[in-house]
Amino acid sequence: MELATAIAAFASLLRQYFVSVNIHRIAFAEAARLAFGTTLTSKAASTASTTSRVLCPMKEDFGISVGTQRTIDGQRRVYYDGYWIKAYEVPADTLTAKKRLIEALTRRLFNHVEHGVNIPGTRLDEARRAFDAETEPRRKRVKGAMLAGALFNRAADVFTKVVEVQTLGIEIRSDNALMRQCGQYLQEALELGQMVLHRSGEEGIDELWGEPFKAFAFPIEEFYKSRYIKIAQTMRTIDRIADELAATFAGMTAFSGIEPLIHDCVAAAKVKCETLHTDPEIFDAWAALVVAAEKLCGFTPRMARSPSLDEQFRVAQGIQLIAMGKDLIFHMTRARVPMPKSTRDYVERLQQFRERTAHAPEVAAWLRTSMAGAAYRT
Numbered sequence: 001m002e003l004a005t006a007i008a009a010f011a012s013l014l015r016q017y018f019v020s021v022n023i024h025r026i027a028f029a030e031a032a033r034l035a036f037g038t039t040l041t042s043k044a045a046s047t048a049s050t051t052s053r054v055l056c057p058m059k060e061d062f063g064i065s066v067g068t069q070r071t072i073d074g075q076r077r078v079y080y081d082g083y084w085i086k087a088y089e090v091p092a093d094t095l096t097a098k099k100r101l102i103e104a105l106t107r108r109l110f111n112h113v114e115h116g117v118n119i120p121g122t123r124l125d126e127a128r129r130a131f132d133a134e135t136e137p138r139r140k141r142v143k144g145a146m147l148a149g150a151l152f153n154r155a156a157d158v159f160t161k162v163v164e165v166q167t168l169g170i171e172i173r174s175d176n177a178l179m180r181q182c183g184q185y186l187q188e189a190l191e192l193g194q195m196v197l198h199r200s201g202e203e204g205i206d207e208l209w210g211e212p213f214k215a216f217a218f219p220i221e222e223f224y225k226s227r228y229i230k231i232a233q234t235m236r237t238i239d240r241i242a243d244e245l246a247a248t249f250a251g252m253t254a255f256s257g258i259e260p261l262i263h264d265c266v267a268a269a270k271v272k273c274e275t276l277h278t279d280p281e282i283f284d285a286w287a288a289l290v291v292a293a294e295k296l297c298g299f300t301p302r303m304a305r306s307p308s309l310d311e312q313f314r315v316a317q318g319i320q321l322i323a324m325g326k327d328l329i330f331h332m333t334r335a336r337v338p339m340p341k342s343t344r345d346y347v348e349r350l351q352q353f354r355e356r357t358a359h360a361p362e363v364a365a366w367l368r369t370s371m372a373g374a375a376y377r378t
Contacts, residue, residue, distance in 0.1 A: 067225065081232035086274040093220045099163040101220065105212040106156050110149070112335045114197045117145045121154030141195050148192035155185035156212055198331060198339065230337055235270050237338040238329055241346065242266040245325055248350045252357065254301040254315050258322075261299055265292040265326065269333045289333065293326050314357060321353060 068079040069087060077084040091097040110118040119127050127143070127150040134140040158178060215223050245262050249255040268289040275285040299322070301315045328346055332339050 078228055080228045081236060083232045083235050083270075085228050085231050085235075087228075088224070088276060088279075090221045090224050095163045095167050097220060098215060099160055101215045101223070102156060102159060102163075102212045105215055106153075109152075109211065112199055113149075114145065114199055116142075117149035117196055119146050119150035119153065121150055121157045124150040124154050144192050144195040145197070148189050148196055151185045151189035151192065152212075155182055155189055158182040158185070159212070198335070198342075227336070231274055233338045234273055234332050234336055237340075237343055238266055238269055238273070238332060241325055241329060241343065244347050244350045245322070248321070248354050249318060252314075252318065254303050254311070255299070255318060256302065258296075258299050261292070261296045265289070265296045265329065268292040269329050273333045273336055289330075293330065297323055297326055317353060321350060324349070 064079050066080055070077055070079070070084070072084060076087045078087040079085075091101070124147075127147040131140065131143040131147040134143050159182065162178075162182070214226065218226070242262055242265075246259050249258050249262075268285070268291075272285045272289045275282050279285075301318065303311055303315055307315075324346060328339065328342055331342070
């Protein structure tokens with residue numbers, strides 16, 4: 001089977017796999033074997049599915065079909081999951097365009113993961129020896145992340161060279177040793193990629209890990225669709241954080257007036273999230289987000305003239321939670337992917353804070369009564 005035909009068959013089944021996770025994994029693995037000369041394990045296939053739940057069937061949301069495009073206020077936008085997202089022209093689906101896209105996604109990936117894992121593919125053997133020799137669990141995780149980076153770079157290098165060679169009109173058959181090796185790198189990188197954390201240290205973002213390979217396997221137009229879906233998911237998560245922040249601080253006298261600042265920051269974050277770095281509007285989008293975040297974190301709570309220790313403690317906790325929310329919004333906005341674990345943990349912190357704040361007057365009254373009784377007995 002010719003390489004182009006094998007890759008097309010692999011991409012076709014891959015798209016079906018992402019639409020319906022019930023597709024038979026044997027067929028998926030066989031397509032991978034034909035395209036790359038290797039068989040993806042169930043674990044790797046599961047990772048790919050989790051990473052890219054993006055090519056969903058069409059659905060109706062308030063009568064508007066997913067993928068509908070309209071011009072709104074002079075800007076072409078596309079509808080996904082309740083959001084009208086800024087749309088961009090899709091590049092021609094050529095090998096050169098794919099090569100540039102893969103290179104850009106590779107740079108983007110390492111810009112968002114923890115430091116120290118961008119190991120050149122030429123040092124793959126060194127990284128593997130260091131990983132295999134390590135026995136301490138935490139150090140092994142870090143070295144596993146470094147090995148994953150080396151595998152990723154080696155696989156990305158091979159993909160890039162294959163594209164370059166094909167551009168010259170040279171045929172590379174699916175049983176070529178280089179393609180088999182590339183498939184092995186892909187499989188192992190996907191499995192070890194689960195060890196790689198976001199730069200914040202909060203959680204891994206597997207969705208970024210598979211993007212360059214998805215750009216290779218899918219037509220560029222399909223890749224752009226997946227990008228819009230991720231942006232919509234990210235916007236929805238950012239809006240959830242805004243709602244939780246507003247619910248937490250709206251009823252606190254000390255934080256009266258903060259709600260508009262929360263919504264301004266979130267609005268700017270969503271504009272930045274949908275704006276590509278190559279867009280001339282990125283300068284205004286990024287500047288607006290930074291300024292809105294500075295205003296939010298610079299909010300000065302209004303406390304009583306002689307605040308109690310309890311009030312001071314609660315206000316200090318509130319300021320810390322607002323800063324944490326701002327950081328989480330920034331992480332998701334820059335990566336353009338939702339971070340469910342970090343969001344879940346943060347929302348739980350806000351809910352715990354609300355519960356403690358709700359009971360604070362009762363506790364304060366109990367303390368005053370207890371202190372008064374102790375003074376009377378004395």
